[in-house]
Amino acid sequence: MRRLAPLLVGVAALLGATAAPAQVANPAKPRVAFDERSFIIDGKPTLIWSSEFHPFRLPSPDLWRDILQKMKASGFNAVALYFDWGYHSPKQGVYDFTGIRDMDRVLDMAKEEGLYVITRAGPYVNAELSRGGFPGWLVNQRGRARSDDPEYMAAADEWLTRINAIIARHQLNDGRGTVILHQIENELAMTTPSQGRYMQHLYDKARADGITVPIFHNDQGRNGYWVPKSSTVPLTVPGPQELYAFDGYPGATCTVHNKVTKGAPAPDWGLYGEGARGGASASPKTPGFIAEFGGGWFDYWGSNGMYPCNAIQRGVGYQRVFYGTNIANGIAAQSFYMGYGGTSWGWLPAPVVYTSYDYGSAISEARVLRDKALELKQLGQFATGVADLAKLVKASPVTVSAADVQVYHDRNPDTDARLLFVAHKPSTAGGDKIFTITADLPDGRYSFASELHGLDAKLLLAGYDLERQRLVYSTSELQTSLRRGAEDIALLYGRPSEKGETVLRFAAAPKVTVLEGDVASAWDAGKRDLKLTYAHNGLARVRIEGGKAPLTLLIGEVKEAQRFFRPDPATLVRGPNLVRHATLSGGTLALTGDTAGGEPLEVWTSADRVRWNGQSIATTRSGSGSLAARTALAGPRALTLPELTGWKSAPGSPETDPRFDDSAWAVASGGRNASTIRPPTGQPSLSMDGYGFHDGDVWYRGRFTGSPEAKTIALHYGAGGAGMLQLWLDGKLVGQHELPTGLPRPITTGVAEFALPEAASAPGEHVLSVMVRNNGHNWDLDSDEFHKEARGLISVSIAKPGGISFAVPVAWKIQGKQGGEDLPDPMRGPANNGGQYGERMGWHLPGFNDTGWTAATVPAQTPVPGTIWYRTRFDLTVPKGDDATIGVQFGDPATPRSPGPGRYRVLVFVNGWQMGQFAANVGPQRTFPVPEGILNHRGRNTLALAVTGDGAPGAALEPVKLVTLHHVRGGVSVGTVAAPTTLSTPKE
Ligand code: GAL
Numbered sequence: 001m002r003r004l005a006p007l008l009v010g011v012a013a014l015l016g017a018t019a020a021p022a023q024v025a026n027p028a029k030p031r032v033a034f035d036e037r038s039f040i041i042d043g044k045p046t047l048i049w050s051s052e053f054h055p056f057r058l059p060s061p062d063l064w065r066d067i068l069q070k071m072k073a074s075g076f077n078a079v080a081l082y083f084d085w086g087y088h089s090p091k092q093g094v095y096d097f098t099g100i101r102d103m104d105r106v107l108d109m110a111k112e113e114g115l116y117v118i119t120r121a122g123p124y125v126n127a128e129l130s131r132g133g134f135p136g137w138l139v140n141q142r143g144r145a146r147s148d149d150p151e152y153m154a155a156a157d158e159w160l161t162r163i164n165a166i167i168a169r170h171q172l173n174d175g176r177g178t179v180i181l182h183q184i185e186n187e188l189a190m191t192t193p194s195q196g197r198y199m200q201h202l203y204d205k206a207r208a209d210g211i212t213v214p215i216f217h218n219d220q221g222r223n224g225y226w227v228p229k230s231s232t233v234p235l236t237v238p239g240p241q242e243l244y245a246f247d248g249y250p251g252a253t254c255t256v257h258n259k260v261t262k263g264a265p266a267p268d269w270g271l272y273g274e275g276a277r278g279g280a281s282a283s284p285k286t287p288g289f290i291a292e293f294g295g296g297w298f299d300y301w302g303s304n305g306m307y308p309c310n311a312i313q314r315g316v317g318y319q320r321v322f323y324g325t326n327i328a329n330g331i332a333a334q335s336f337y338m339g340y341g342g343t344s345w346g347w348l349p350a351p352v353v354y355t356s357y358d359y360g361s362a363i364s365e366a367r368v369l370r371d372k373a374l375e376l377k378q379l380g381q382f383a384t385g386v387a388d389l390a391k392l393v394k395a396s397p398v399t400v401s402a403a404d405v406q407v408y409h410d411r412n413p414d415t416d417a418r419l420l421f422v423a424h425k426p427s428t429a430g431g432d433k434i435f436t437i438t439a440d441l442p443d444g445r446y447s448f449a450s451e452l453h454g455l456d457a458k459l460l461l462a463g464y465d466l467e468r469q470r471l472v473y474s475t476s477e478l479q480t481s482l483r484r485g486a487e488d489i490a491l492l493y494g495r496p497s498e499k500g501e502t503v504l505r506f507a508a509a510p511k512v513t514v515l516e517g518d519v520a521s522a523w524d525a526g527k528r529d530l531k532l533t534y535a536h537n538g539l540a541r542v543r544i545e546g547g548k549a550p551l552t553l554l555i556g557e558v559k560e561a562q563r564f565f566r567p568d569p570a571t572l573v574r575g576p577n578l579v580r581h582a583t584l585s586g587g588t589l590a591l592t593g594d595t596a597g598g599e600p601l602e603v604w605t606s607a608d609r610v611r612w613n614g615q616s617i618a619t620t621r622s623g624s625g626s627l628a629a630r631t632a633l634a635g636p637r638a639l640t641l642p643e644l645t646g647w648k649s650a651p652g653s654p655e656t657d658p659r660f661d662d663s664a665w666a667v668a669s670g671g672r673n674a675s676t677i678r679p680p681t682g683q684p685s686l687s688m689d690g691y692g693f694h695d696g697d698v699w700y701r702g703r704f705t706g707s708p709e710a711k712t713i714a715l716h717y718g719a720g721g722a723g724m725l726q727l728w729l730d731g732k733l734v735g736q737h738e739l740p741t742g743l744p745r746p747i748t749t750g751v752a753e754f755a756l757p758e759a760a761s762a763p764g765e766h767v768l769s770v771m772v773r774n775n776g777h778n779w780d781l782d783s784d785e786f787h788k789e790a791r792g793l794i795s796v797s798i799a800k801p802g803g804i805s806f807a808v809p810v811a812w813k814i815q816g817k818q819g820g821e822d823l824p825d826p827m828r829g830p831a832n833n834g835g836q837y838g839e840r841m842g843w844h845l846p847g848f849n850d851t852g853w854t855a856a857t858v859p860a861q862t863p864v865p866g867t868i869w870y871r872t873r874f875d876l877t878v879p880k881g882d883d884a885t886i887g888v889q890f891g892d893p894a895t896p897r898s899p900g901p902g903r904y905r906v907l908v909f910v911n912g913w914q915m916g917q918f919a920a921n922v923g924p925q926r927t928f929p930v931p932e933g934i935l936n937h938r939g940r941n942t943l944a945l946a947v948t949g950d951g952a953p954g955a956a957l958e959p960v961k962l963v964t965l966h967h968v969r970g971g972v973s974v975g976t977v978a979a980p981t982t983l984s985t986p987k988e
Pocket of ligand 1: 125
């Protein structure tokens, strides 16, 4: 096969760019390049093994480091980051990149933690964000988003100029950072000439702004949209970028009853693929690149709480089968979405999700490493440690004794090392199979037995130079290997009790010492093969001397091998819950990490002293060359959470009072409206965005003259997933309307119809008060302006049955979040607040003086129509040196929805930060993790709850308590996230 010289994309890109880049250290020799098979970093083919993280879903920057360290410890060599334009821009021309929005900081941290970065800068990202990441103000643009409309492009350029400049200073090419790949646009499936010009513009803009690393677009599936012009494949749409990438979420699904249904087999999106768009790839001249591969899935309002199921559906077994299929298909870069999902706090969520964006990802929302992270660690150590995997072609077919087993046999064209990917046929078939594989391998023709049980697959190596040894083949999987001075160490693993064999080649019979476990060895003098046979039980240790270097072979069952970390190339650590860092200095190895308590600590290192989290550890030298701690590691100290008492409350819907002073409110007589849903001709435009209110709750007050026509009212409104509306007439609740829930794709607008009380017919002025809870703007997934769907009221008709609509004119005023686009609290930012009275008055903030409020009990006894606020304070005493995640929990976590008529919702403010919305009758989320930094773990905290209901029996606040969701000894050090404690200008 002809090999293309690595494309020096930095140079190629510069030639095509419209302007010279701002800064490139050595543009003639970019450190990131690629050929048709591999990414090439510093001249070496490198497999990119990445997972996704959204800093905006963890508003405590010190904890970004915790996530990055956990990713690194889980075997990743890269992290993919989306950036959310709307998170940084409350108003056109206004941008903030400080505090929780400091993107330089996350890019610095990634470099410090040794992770490459894939930047995904938008302008559009989707990501289950309100407006798919577009800022609120953008919905007022008439120009079509994601096209070359000048109004939109000027807006996009505002963002790109800023975010590109940040990214540009963190690129690997000039050594200032670790950004290796850069994404423009996301799943743009519209391919008109206008979109083509838009894509070209995004590309040119990135280059002009100094981005020198290869650029890609993320295609929604392997459809061939925006493939590089180098591609000659028919049916594809050319784009300006050098790389083609796509996403995919194949596999099983979770049913509404939280059962995993079996899905289609793992797709062959590379070497073994077929299809109209070029078989091996939609873009055969660029390396296989999956910018998002399902690592979980999101969950919706009114589900039964699918995240645990999603973690299983795309968890243990799935990862080996699906991610393994990708490796065997020669996919050069894959990134799992999400690695850490986090929290869509405040008004970040799109209508398709509720607050938690746990995603069933490897690192849970509470920052716990799930079981699947341990399996990922094995896959990741293998994928990033075996250099030969970065460049694969098909090798000769092998013979398998079972027809329902498939083996993909690959080779590295430079070294001839082999990968045998062993899976069921079809790959998701499951069942129990024992079979024999016969293969022509670099060291001869061999037959060996293997097994598969359940959803599983194996990645076996053969003809591989394992450090200074020659691995002929092994039916165990390699997790990792290293050189410790003159000695080699290798860690192999297999399924519990399963038999395994490992064959190594030596010039002469080596000396084999079994240090632990039951391992038999046989020397074949003819082939010069040493064959070890064993069953995978516990951890066996074998020392083999006589080759180029003595070898310590560790052979574990899966769970045992999962206890090993590889914090740097020269260190192997067994035991702790998590190993974050290893620093070698003056013969001492300083390790940091987390313990749950009782773990052993054993280290293979060139050092002869070990410290753990700053403490020196007494060790002994084991027969297998390690330093083993004499005593088990200590776990976290006792953590007792306070009960929440001392509640105070205040009524929070004074807007319902006919005498309420709304003189400062905006007249809603027809704001700028680019909505895809308009009021009927002649009616004023009421939708909130036209008045500068883009997120959260919005209030309307309407005056009309009583009339015999005023019998019914129909309120057409937009409110996102599980959105709702409350209507009062002259201070009395007329009713509450909720949009239907329980659907993965929610209904986001509706018409609330009520019979008006008799009072409306009485002569004189009447006042309508309407509160609309806007649970987010739609995404723009199909680039059809869906994000511009109206929010708040659209139109309101008062009429009599069978009469003329809009018979009774209403004069409307509107009030939303304080300041609209001019934020009074830019540190918490645009997503933190909506327009509840209490929010406008600063009741959510810790410094608010609530001494005048009434003492209250929780659970609440009496339901109140409208919104009622509760506040309390509590002190936390998390032991220093422990890491914890504490959450706020409502009612009984075992029931996703409150039974009966408990129609109420709660906005949860912790120290002024809106950390979620609990919707009692909708569900499923009852527990709201609050990251340290937002929560003061060693001191005082304020909890403020805005409880909104219809006042019906049962619609009152259930018990509220604090719960510990994660607790270990260790962690990173976390500072308090700075933000104002009071509002300087409360405004009604
Ligand atoms: C992808 C999209 C992501 C996210 C994901 C589902 O198609 O690119 O932004 O929406 O789906 O979680």
